[in-house]
Amino acid sequence: MVPFAGYDMPVQYPTGLMAEHHHTRKAAGLFDVSHMGQLRLVGPDAPAAFESLMPVDVIDLGVGKQRYGLLLNDEGGIIDDLMFVNRGHDLFVIVNGACKAGDIAHIQARIGSRCEVIPLPDRALLALQGPLAVNVLQRLVPGVEKLVFMTGSPFRWHDADLFITRSGYTGEDGFEISLPGDRADQFVRTLLAQPEVMPIGLGARNSLRLEAGLCLYGNDIDTTTTPVEAGLNWAMQKVRRTGGARAGGFPGAARVLAQLDGTEALTRKRVGLIAKEWVPVRENVELQNTSGEVIGTTSSGLIGPSANKPIAIGYVTPEHAAIGTPVVAMVRGKPVPMEVSAMPFVPNRYFRG
C-alpha cells in the first residue's frame, strides 16, 4: 500500500503487477478509482459555463455522450485532464484524485455564479477493463452491452443507482462505474466473485495506460505544458479553434490558439519513444540527439509488459518529434538508443459498435 492523492492505495495485489497487467489485456481487471473526483454541474447555463474553462466543445455534446476535457490556466497550462458526460439534466465530470480539491475550487471560482457545482464525495468509482469486461458486467447489469465507447447511461443494481460509461484508461474495452460509496463494497465483492475478474493495483494501471499512450497527469502533463505541446490537439474541436464559430474564450486561449494555428512556434512536443536495447528508460531521463546535444527529457517510461520492450513518453524539440527520429536517452550516464514512435504502443481495442 502507498499513499496516493490522500488515499492508501495498493501498488499491486499478491499476484503482482505483471500478472495483473496481462490479465487485464486478456480477461477483465477491476480498478478501485474512488480517489478520483466526481462532480455535477447543474443549470441551464452549465454547458456554456463549463465550455468557458476548456478548449473543448461542451455545448454540442449530445445527451449520453462522453468527452475528454482539459482545464487550463491563464497561460494555457493544463490544470487537469478530465472526462465529462452530458446527462441531459447535468454534466457529470470525473477529475484526477490529486487535483480534485484544486479543480473544484477553480471551477467554483470561475463559473460558480453560472451553475451549481456539486461535488459527489459519497460516490465510489470503479473501472472494469479488458476484453471480457462486457461479459461480466452485463451478467450483473443487463443492458450495459448496448453502450459504445465514450457513452454512458444510468443503471440499477438491486436498489443502488449506478452511472456507467463505456470508457477507461487502459486502451481496452471496458466500463467506468459510479455508484454510492456505501454499496461499493458489496458490488466489488460481487464483481471479484466472477471468474473473469482480478483486482488491479496502481502499478499495472500505470503500465496499461502508458502502453495505450495516455497521459498521466503530474508526469506527462502539468501546469507547465500546453495541450498543443502535449499533442492533445484531437481533444480541441474545430468549433473552438481560430475560425470556429465559438473560437477562444477559454483561459490561455491566446497562447493555445496561436500554437494551434502555427503563429506561435512550439519549443517542445510530446512523443512516444521505444528503446532499441533492453534497458528501462524511466521518467526524467535526459534525451539527446545523435550529436550529443540535449533535446528533451522523458516524462514516463517502463518496460511495457504487452509491448515487450522499453517504452517511454517524453518531450523533445519539434525538429526531433517526427516518427522514426533517432534519439539517445542518458540512463545513469550510459547512452541508450531510442526511436520516436507512434502511440499507442499497443493497439487500442475500444468497442465502437
Add this chain to the structure above:
Amino acid sequence: MTTKYTEDHEWITVDGDIATVGITVHAQDALGDVVFVDLPEVGKTFAQKDVAGVVESVKAAADVYMPISGEITEVNEALRDDPSLANTDPLKAGWFFKVKLSEPAQIDALLDETAYNAFAAQ
C-alpha cells in the same frame, strides 16, 4: 562459507577471499517482477556502499550497493539474459556478481541471518 546480509537487502556469501552478492527474498518480493539488471564491469573496483548496479521491476528501480570493498571478478550473465532469476531463485541462480575482497574485516560488521530477518520484518 558464511552468509551475511545488509540493510540494503543484499546477501553476501564469503568463500576464502571471494564473495558472491545477490538480493534477498524480501528485496525481490518488494520489487516485484524483475525485468532488468545492470551489472558492474568485471575488473572494476568499488568501495563499500558504492552503487555497483541496478535492479528494476516494472514498478520500481533500486540501486545495488557494494556490501564490501573489492574488485569485481565475475558477473552473472545468465541473470542479465533472464532477470526473472532474481525472483525465482534469488539466493542461488539469481546471484549478481562476485567480488575479490580488499578489506575482509568489513564482513564482521554485516548482519547475520537473525539480525537481518528482524530488520526486514520492521
